[in-house]
Amino acid sequence: MNCQFCGQELPENAKFCFKCRRQIICMNCGERLIEGASICVFCGNEISIPNNNIEQNHIKYKETKTLKSFEATFSNETAGAVAKTFAQFLPLKKNIIGDTKEIFHDTQIEDVEDITPAKALLPVKQEELADKNPNINDIFKVRGDNDIYLHETSLKANSKVDYAGRLTILYLFYMQSNGTTEVPKTEVIAFLKKIGFNNDGNYRGWMSKMKALYNINNNCYCLCRAGEERAKEYLKDIFDGDKVDNWKLGDTSKGNYRSNNKANNIPKNSYSIEGSLNLNPSDNESLKSFIGKFKASNGFQYNLLFAYYLQKVIGKTNINANHIYTCYKNVGVKIPNNLYQSLVDTKNKKGWIDTSDMNNITVTISGENCVEQDLKK
Structure with missing residues (x-):
């Protein structure tokens, strides 16, 4: 018995040809199929005719940092689905996504950014954060097994409670920048205690006054937009060489100002406009x-x-x-x-x-x- 399409010799009971991969027998009635017919001429059963001229496309992805790579071969008909699947991981330019049939044709992508499906779920790398939130990674550092510590201790605070409050907002901002949007209150308190602050009445009072900066979900702090902006203001203060540091970590006093009721670093009858004070914010009422x-x-x-x-x-x-x-x-x-x-x-x-x-x-x-x-x- 020979294949009626390519002439290959086959066993007598064969239904498919292993050379041309064509179906040679109708699966419904058992009669031999006729070349070029889309249905069986004996029973009318529809036949799917393979296209042996399908253009094959090839993609190669090489991760130079980890030495991992993958390859895939696919047709133009499936290129769209492949493009949508891998576009979220591969650093392709947006202006070439439109024609999915051309993106992957005989394409080799090498020396690309190390972004894989597994790593997409990991926290953002610190070097990547430097551009997104300048200076935040100069305040906190990580050592050992994810042990976060305060690296820059000059927070330009006015008092001890102000220092603890600034530290809290900056810590939440740092965690959020690294992908943790909800931080347990117990974790925040533990971090403050490690620095030398207690969850006392003054600190709780400060946090109560600053409720516009954060939300509490499931006993976790979640920094809101106002909190993010406040953290950025604190960062500017820290790296402003002209800003006075009125209370430093290790000071035993509550503040470097006099504690009587008339305490004030500003002359009583001499005032100036605070240029950095925005009284017409775009995201709030003027x-x-x-x-x-x-x-x-x-x-x-x-x-x-x-x-x-x-x-x-x-x-x-x-x-x-x-x-x-x-x-x-x-x-x-x-x-x-x-x-x-x-x-x-x-x-x-x-x-x-x-x-x-x-x-x-x-x-x-x-x-x-x-x-x-x-x-x-």
Whole structure:
């Protein structure tokens, strides 16, 4: 018995030809097939005719760092599916993805970036992070078996609690940059304790005030966009040679400023505009828009509203008299003749703000109630 298509000699009961790979017998009725027919002329059963002229394509992927490689051969008809599968792993240029039939034809890809399906699930490499988040990997380093430690200890903090707070936000930012978006609270507390900080009332109070910077999911901290921006501000402070480091790791005092109620590094009647203070953020309400919602008529009320906006709306920390002065200038309201005393009186006479540390003015519960319940138009 010979194959009717190529003439190859076959066993008498053969149904396929091993040389041309053609079906020679109808699987339905058992009669021999006729060359060129798409159906069996005896029973009408449809026959699939193979295309022996299918163009074969070849791809070779070589990982020069690990010495791993793979090869694949496929037809034009399947090239689209292959392209979609490997495009997420191979560093191909976007402008060549359109014509999938041409991408892989006789193509050899060598000396490419080491991105494989297995490594796609691993944390981002530190050298890759340097471009994405400049300087964050100069603050924290890793040694041994994933032991993260504080490498740069000068965080340009104003006090001990400010240092602990900055360290927390920077640590969360570092973890997020390395692919860990949710960090257990216990892990954060353990890291702080390793540096020398306890989870005391002052620290918890700072974190409570900074709730606009993070969320808590399943007892884990998750840095939000405001927190990311704050971390970047801290990074700028750290690498700003003109920024004063008021509290350093190892100091026994709570801060390098006097602890009496009139403590302030700014002259009482000399103020300047804080150029870095953004009072018209693209991702939040502007100060002018915020003030327009309230019926303020005196310095006490404006002091409160400015402090509330800075702390509660845009998440500003370490608010001082210069920040309040900048707010007055921004909205065009008459500035009290003695701004320092006006701020102190807002605390002593109204109880709306806390000025015990003039480098960290905060809004009290009484002040929050006044803004949210009494001053609205």
